[in-house]
Amino acid sequence: MNQDTYDIISLKDTSFTKNNVYTIVDKITRKAAIIDPACDMRQITDMISRTGIVLEQVLITHSHPDHIRRIGDLVYHYGCSVYISRTEADYYCFNCPNMMLFDDEEILAVGNTKITCLITPGHTIGSACFLLEDSLFTGDTVFIEGCGICIGAGASVVSMYQSFQKIKARVENDVKIYPAHTYNILPGQTFKSVKQNNVYFCLEEEQFVAFRMRKNQKNLFSFS
Numbered sequence: 001m002n003q004d005t006y007d008i009i010s011l012k013d014t015s016f017t018k019n020n021v022y023t024i025v026d027k028i029t030r031k032a033a034i035i036d037p038a039c040d041m042r043q044i045t046d047m048i049s050r051t052g053i054v055l056e057q058v059l060i061t062h063s064h065p066d067h068i069r070r071i072g073d074l075v076y077h078y079g080c081s082v083y084i085s086r087t088e089a090d091y092y093c094f095n096c097p098n099m100m101l102f103d104d105e106e107i108l109a110v111g112n113t114k115i116t117c118l119i120t121p122g123h124t125i126g127s128a129c130f131l132l133e134d135s136l137f138t139g140d141t142v143f144i145e146g147c148g149i150c151i152g153a154g155a156s157v158v159s160m161y162q163s164f165q166k167i168k169a170r171v172e173n174d175v176k177i178y179p180a181h182t183y184n185i186l187p188g189q190t191f192k193s194v195k196q197n198n199v200y201f202c203l204e205e206e207q208f209v210a211f212r213m214r215k216n217q218k219n220l221f222s223f224s
Helices: 041-051 071-078 086-092 157-170 191-197 205-212
Strands: 006-012 020-026 031-035 054-059 081-085 099-102 107-110 113-119 128-132 135-139 176-179
Touching: 006 041, 020 041, 020 107, 020 113, 020 176, 031 107, 041 071, 054 071, 054 107, 081 086, 081 113, 086 099, 113 157, 157 205, 176 191
Parallel strands: 031 054, 054 081, 081 099, 135 176
Antiparallel strands: 006 020, 020 031, 107 113, 113 128, 128 135
16 A cells, blocks of 8 residues: 555644654545644644544554543544554553554554554553555654664663664665654655664664663753
8 A cells, every 4th residue: 555545644743742743544535543643632623624534543652641642632522443552551551442452563444544563662662663555653663863762661772672673674665754753854754764874773782772771862852
């Protein structure tokens, strides 16, 4: 399923975390899934009204608060289902209305558009990426510039390294990468470009671990 058959609508959260919020829209049915609804609710409702889409699903890459802010509002207003990885929900005791659990490599359908769920632990124990034929939504796993932090309950820098290897083996060069946070480079870069310019794809495990966990990083958003 290529991007001739679906659209991606991007919204930008204006709070401190500046999350990217993506909506996948099947062109034929106009059914849609929103990924990590973190932005202002008015931004989402205005987008839905303007485009005439039918919001059926919320897809959650992981359960950190800045990625799940609008779940309750969306379920209340649109009756949509909320998909999160089984591992993530079980470990963090996550629960919400209309919750559905998925496992690694499970395929979801938004209208005629197929989405493969890839479990990619590291940032959290059950983080997930969502793969379409030519798009990958990576949450806080792969950034254009680097990778997410590996601190806190269920986080593991070794698991993050392994997730990078999994993505490298699974994703084609021309697939476009859409992370949850971007600060210096726009989302939608090809995976080939990300691999060439993201240092974490160039490191062996010991180097990866040492660099990601190095001391005196400027702030949480010092990806590289």
